[in-house]
Amino acid sequence: MAEALLVVEGLNTVLNTSEGTVRAVTDVSVEIGKGEIVGIVGESGCGKSMTVMSIMGLVPSPPGEVTGGRVMFDGTDLRTLSGAEMQKTRGRRIGMIFQDPMTFLNPVLTIESQISEMLRHHLNLTKAERRERVIDLLRRVRIPDPARVVASYPHQLSGGMRQRILIATAISCDPELIIADEPTTALDVTVQAQILELLKEIIHDMGSSLLLITHDLGVVAETCDRVYVMYAGKVVEEAPVDELFRTPKHPYTQGLLASILRADERRDELYALDGTVPNLVDVPVGCAFVDRCAKATAICETAGPGWTRNSDVSGVACWNYET
């Protein structure tokens, strides 16, 4: 792995609700090297997005609160930065791409003003330079006729175009790290592939790193170098992509992979993981996956599994994982 750019250690985030404290993120440790594309996969509500929000310092408070851990970005702990310093980091050094390009663009502002607003905050450019840069950015994300598109409003563009605009916004200040939270979920499949291709290419050209949050293992396989699997607020497995797909170790990962449909395979019955994600208000004492796990033994009920490191780049949190 290349030199580390972002190192998250023992991150804990809770949400204080009327029903009790929800442990949204528990002891999550994630590492991203320079120029690397890292994925975080998991189903809805497993804490992927909360992890990202915690890294960015955007956890809505109340009810949310980051209770512990370090977020080392290029040598500084983002959690110790002041509000103003963090503001300078967001957008400038860490770009973010969101899920739904319709709701994440301001409906009453033109594309140009949305992007150049950000340039105005982070870079010292004249108005004409900003305009030039916006058009250049749109060209980089392959938007046809950028000179016309800058003057349009979000509702006048298609979903794929809007997602390209969001990407253009995220890369507008050449950030070292880009965090993409389900960037293709709101798009249809053909556009998805184009957007992923584009994203990879841009990341590569800029020499930046990408943290990709998704629930889609297909997206991970196509894009990422390494991947973290999250379940119920915890990282349960970490591995390089080909290793994860070839030899998944955690029973949850195995279940996820088994439930993928493949075109070259004939199946009479679809595989599905039984049960549901545990309620994160009262997390079970033992392993969070125990109720749904086929390999569960007595110890799984009483104690949470520790982290077993298999190599520099892979590890698993399970008592009975397969080697």
Next chain:
Amino acid sequence: MSMQDTPPLKSRFAVLYGNLLRYPARLRLDPVSGAALFTLVAMLLFAFITPLFFENVNAMGHESFAPPGPQHPMGTDDLGRDVFARFAYGARSSLSVGILAAFTSSIIGISLGAVAGFSQGVVDIVLMRISELFQVIPRFFLALLVIAIFGSHLIFIILTIGLLGWPEVARITRAEFLTLREREYVMAAHAVGQSTRSIIFGEILPNAMPPLIVAMTMQVSSAILLEAGLSFLGLGDPSNPSWGLMLNEAQQFLTRAWWMAVFPGLGILLTVAALNIFGDHLTDVLNPRLRGGR
């Protein structure tokens, strides 16, 4: 890179709020709102141009209670002054009071409402209790009091009306901010490191403008009415004839000289009705979702 085919650079203000000032075609006028807009424009032009042709509206003439005729299109009053000249001056003071008072209350209301809605918590609670304090005081009587203390100069009337109208604007602004601050594009603006100030004025406020524009037109009309009411009770600025002051003067002579009351009354009626109708129409037009593509 070629810049020839690109649209011209606009100032930041024009980009953010330009929709509100765009071409008349975008106003999608129907006959009623068209008539309202026409009335407003005509009234504004009349109010700010006609008075320039009259030298001294308070000068007494030698003919009292002359009915409307070629010499005096709106007749003369008890002191022989030309009602038309006073009507034109009245239009100017009534409209300036209306617009300036609405401007004052909008500035205060929008800033306080935005801060309250955006920050929530203690700030919100304190600001809203203050606005309630202003709302429970009967506007008219507070205005009476202020004018009784500070005198009836036009500036005080404008400020008083303006200071009384802000809670309404503040409440609308706050309500809009409470919902808009939760929108995803606001979160996105946080994520790209925009400052709080630019999120409030650059991201949220433009989205909150449609109901605010309507509230502002209503502020103008209610300010005109309030000023007319004050002047009618004799608390207006006597050296600056306004429509309300004219009505005040006319009440003793209602049976002798109907023209003294009818024309300023019509002026108020037309202006306020036109403002309200046009304000309603703006609500529909300013909805960004109803705005057409290009």
